[in-house]
Amino acid sequence: MTDDLLTDRSPSGGQPAGDLLLDVRDLRVSFPTADAEGGSVTAVDGLSLSLARGRSLGLVGESGSGKSTAAFALLGMHRGTGAEVTGTVRVAGTDVNAASDEELRRLRGNRVAMVFQDPLSALDPFWSVGDQIAEVYRLHTGASRRAARARAVEVLDRVGIPDAARRAGAHPHEFSGGMRQRALIAMALACEPDVLVADEPTTALDVTVQAQILDLLHDLREETGMGLLLVTHDLGVVAGATDEVLVMQGGRAVEHGGTEDVLRAPGRPYTRQLVEAVPRLEARRTPVPVGDDVLLRVEDLHRHYPAPRGSGGERAPGLGRLLGRRPQHRAVDGVTLDVRRGETLGVVGESGSGKTTLGRMMVRLLEPTSGRILLDGRDISRDGERALRPVRRDLQMVFQDPVSSLNPRRSVGDSVAEPLLAGGADAAAARSEVRDLLERVGLPASWYDRYPHEFSGGQRQRVGIARALAVRPRLIVCDEPVSALDVSTQAQVVGLLGDLQREFGLTLVFIAHDLAVVRQVSDRVAVMRQGQVVEWGDADRVYESPQHPYTRRLLAAVPVLDPAEAASRRRARRALLALDRSADGAEPAAVA
């Protein structure tokens, strides 16, 4: 099993094949590219893996490494597509590649079930969650409607949906992201499968919810003895959730072994790179000398939106209600912060905490409902577009979504040059300056005329940074600049931001949901929850002695690389959760 391309220290290497739930030998998946040469792209190239009852295996790799393609092959989901699959895939004794369609149908759901990354698109918006689960159960067991319904409630309860009997009648949009993922897991559990394949099950979720889902998967495995194959790009997720890890690169397995061995002492340079790229909570930032000179200050900042009809929200006061005024949703609810010249202020919070709204108000893309924004002591919170002209160049932003942040119809060079041209620079000068900027952010100047779709996510983010730098701003608000990127790309982009900050004397506001990344870059940190800053102070102080219970809960939820540490954190989370339950009941409500 061990060849020179694979470092294998797997504890289950010598197991007899009969006990294996999953047994994959020399799996190859290739997709024809239908070009003139009749070529093809090999996504999975000679992958072998096995999984015994009650064990868990993490399939780790960067995007494009073929890990999802491999996971799909386990359920025979390449059948009927153009993909070419060779090798043997045995799931609970059935040869997936040789099985008939009917056998395959029975295998799926019954013996092996899958949980997908995006819990919203994996659920049908038209049917209630309970009905969807019952349907799966009925299909496979032929149970009566009533029995299936009862089973749905049972599994929903099992995955920790409070008041499952009532919530089973709810539709997916009425569930929060974490509850949807629970519902998907419940659906997968309905037929008591032997193997659960989870494809990035927590990537779309907040860190506290991620921890809950991972804990749930862990508990379920202990109780039911099912095997778990966890596909993820995040080594931190693997550390707490699996016994073994298989690292993939370019369609091949490069390292396989016990989670602890691989993470503690990676045998391969590639694995080592991956492990090193994971941002660590305990990594302190080299302090940057910062004066007390305040560049930007926000005071009691509010931004309210009319709440969607039918959602609870806060009721408008008596007279307003008579006048038909809609209740208000307070996206940002009284935030006071200051940003000192030359520092990095980290803003962390979960989705819906108002951190993006705050960032957009800081650069005045949004007008606050009330409150003040002082740039060098001058209030810009009420300025119109014309009055903002002179300060526009001082305040820039790097956006989260590498896809929508660049105009797909303009070359990246033109996009970066736009602010220069708008400022009246002549075309030739702008062009040469943009070429310099592109090189400065690590892109070749010759890519000026290329279009965004020819770039990877990390490269696009570099373009976005170059565009923000073009006008020599004083403050850049980075709104989740790395959350859409692979871990190793993340590290590069974060490094780049640090370098640029030093070189240009920039002040940064770094908004992210990832506490470890924020720790790496920030001098001071503000923790946001439901539109308010619950804790604010020096990064070291906030991370090492958090004062607010919410900060503590966030920190406890961060995945760590050390499996032993991960286990002790799981216990700590349980204790915290028990405390919470007794304090305020259910988990946080759905956020739009």
Next chain:
Amino acid sequence: MSETATVLDTATAAGAAEPRRRGRVWQRLRRNRAAMAALAVVALLVLFALAAPLLSALEGQDPTTFHSDLVDSATGGVPTGSFGGVSADHWLGVEPGNGRDVFARLAHGARVSLGVAVGATLVQVALGTLVGLAAGLGNRLADTVLSRAMDLVIAFPELVFAIALMAIVPEGFPRPVLLMLVIGVLGWGAPARVVRAQVLSLRGLDYVAAARLGGSGRWRVARREILPGLAAPVITFALLRLPVNVASEAGLSFLGVGVRPPSSSWGQMLSTATTWYETDPTYVLLPAGLLFVTVLAFTVLGDGLRTALDPRAASRLRAGTRRGNAAPRRAASAARPGAGVPAAAADAATPPRTED
């Protein structure tokens, strides 16, 4: 780094050879066989219309002369001879009733039909884009007022209004121009809605926010970031709208408020043909067939152009994952062997490392 370097070299070479944007759109369009066929058909139709006097002179006929000797007065005017009286003199036969030459009338009718349709479409799209842009970019009041105006125009009983308009305009006004204006002015509601919706969705994108942060004023943002994004939907809409306008013209002509005899249009011919379809099917099939071909050609062309205008769709074409064309793959994607599934290939590119 060495792999990155190779990618760069080939990419630069390809980049230098790549012509300007307009040229690229044309190149992409050229690879789409269906669109090229449609373009050829459209070109033929336009040529047919432009060369109408020339063609009928070549045939030796004109569109207005009656040939009562070629129709059978006993049956009420069915052309003598097979297929509506096809002969060496009358290539496509003669009109039942009056015996005017069908080929000459079709050719001259093409001028009216296509001309009115193209003109009306231009008016609709120009007005629609203007109003849609203003509604999408303006403040809430402007948006409300203009959106209600769009509703009004769309809900308007077009036909009744058109008939009224056509009836009160003095005889001397050239009918085709009048038709064009009436159809155009009554039909800008739909394009305005399409444009407004597109503007609203583009306006919310981060790159528009980035342009604002870069100091671009409202007009600069509209011109440089939003208008290019409108090109594809507007052009597609226009090409799909064109055949509808051909039909509108036909309808109005049928009701007697459009083109007046002796000048002809396809719609008018089709309308008169309704009384003859049992005895002289050829006379129905010819204008109907032309209309069908026109609609199909413009639709296919519109679809092809929309794809060609979208650089992302173009790269799918190039990589050959969607259509089986023999387009050369881009150096960048070719230089990444074995990198993931095609869809993920874009993300798989290793970004060049920073030198620090």
